[in-house]
Amino acid sequence: MQPFIRFATKDDAPAIIGLIQGLANFEKASDQVVITADDLVRDGFGTNPKFWCYVAEIPGEIETEIVGMALFYPRYSTWKGPTIHLEDLMVQEEFRGQGVGTALYRSVLTFARERKVRRVNWEVLDWNTPAIEFYVKSGAEILKHWHVVSMDDQALEAYLES
Amino acid sequence: MQPFIRFATKDDAPAIIGLIQGLANFEKASDQVVITADDLVRDGFGTNPKFWCYVAEIPGEIETEIVGMALFYPRYSTWKGPTIHLEDLMVQEEFRGQGVGTALYRSVLTFARERKVRRVNWEVLDWNTPAIEFYVKSGAEILKHWHVVSMDDQALEAYLES
Numbered sequence: 001m002q003p004f005i006r007f008a009t010k011d012d013a014p015a016i017i018g019l020i021q022g023l024a025n026f027e028k029a030s031d032q033v034v035i036t037a038d039d040l041v042r043d044g045f046g047t048n049p050k051f052w053c054y055v056a057e058i059p060g061e062i063e064t065e066i067v068g069m070a071l072f073y074p075r076y077s078t079w080k081g082p083t084i085h086l087e088d089l090m091v092q093e094e095f096r097g098q099g100v101g102t103a104l105y106r107s108v109l110t111f112a113r114e115r116k117v118r119r120v121n122w123e124v125l126d127w128n129t130p131a132i133e134f135y136v137k138s139g140a141e142i143l144k145h146w147h148v149v150s151m152d153d154q155a156l157e158a159y160l161e162s
Numbered sequence: 163m164q165p166f167i168r169f170a171t172k173d174d175a176p177a178i179i180g181l182i183q184g185l186a187n188f189e190k191a192s193d194q195v196v197i198t199a200d201d202l203v204r205d206g207f208g209t210n211p212k213f214w215c216y217v218a219e220i221p222g223e224i225e226t227e228i229v230g231m232a233l234f235y236p237r238y239s240t241w242k243g244p245t246i247h248l249e250d251l252m253v254q255e256e257f258r259g260q261g262v263g264t265a266l267y268r269s270v271l272t273f274a275r276e277r278k279v280r281r282v283n284w285e286v287l288d289w290n291t292p293a294i295e296f297y298v299k300s301g302a303e304i305l306k307h308w309h310v311v312s313m314d315d316q317a318l319e320a321y322l323e324s
Contacts, residue, residue: 001265023240024241029241032241033240033241034241034242034243035239035240035241035243043238043243043244044238048294050238073237073238075237075247075249076205076206076212076213076235076249077249078182078185078197078249079182079191079194079195079196079197080194080196080206080217081197081324085237086236087237088240106321106322109313109318109322110322113315113322114244118314119312119313119315120312120318121310121312122311122314123309123310125307125308126306126307126308126309127307132309135311138313138317138321139313139317139320140312140313141311141312141313141317142309143310143311143312144288145287145288146285146286146287146288146303146309146310147285147286147287147306147308148283148310149283149284149285149286149297149302149303149305150281150283150305151271151282151283151297151300151301152280152303152305153275153278153281154282155300155301156271156274156282156301159268159271159301160268160275
């Protein structure tokens, strides 16, 4: 069944949080999600939204169900200018293998093409082989020589006070 | 000599482009920089700037010289909410080892603390050992299991037309 892809609205925030938590569980980081549906509403659906989000809907027996989402936002490359970053692409486990992820992926890339950005970036876990194969087959490049570096607020506070 | 750190203005764009190109050369990607000083002015110093930038100045014999810069912008984590991404941190080769990079780094982290973000991210090349050691010593974490993925506009076009 073809999923219907549309921009998320604030009413989708609880479903999106569910998908975010599902992806964090899959990435073995289930305790890392601290944001709430209220945070998403404030940050993504007010004036000056900090991200965009597509959701994938499939008609269920009783009501239409959100089975996947792609959350993305602008970044800036000092080499290429404006770019798009795909933060999360997630499909509920029981709806995988039906083209939902591909439909979301194509939607984000189409959005990027319309914006005429020179690059789309995202990150993938090194053990997530199916995702890596999908991305490579689509023409994306895995930049194995670049490491992601992260400093959380506690480390930042400790460093600045040192 | 202590560098003076201040926010960049549009008049700094040519100096910033010089530093961007210098960093790309160091990263063995000298042909990758396609943006110009005009692009930087439009993207960073108009309404709704796409990035922020600090520059480091040192008084020279004739005039004050810009010897380093840090360019950064907001991102959004589906786990942590708003974050800051440090895109480039660069000090002219002949001014390294004098605390300029540390002063720029602390400025960006202080900015992040004032914004109360829960995380600051950036990327580093795996062979850039001095940078990695500096970051780890400061309390940042190198996320070795995450790969950066990139799709340029040509690959994107080819995929969407397939």
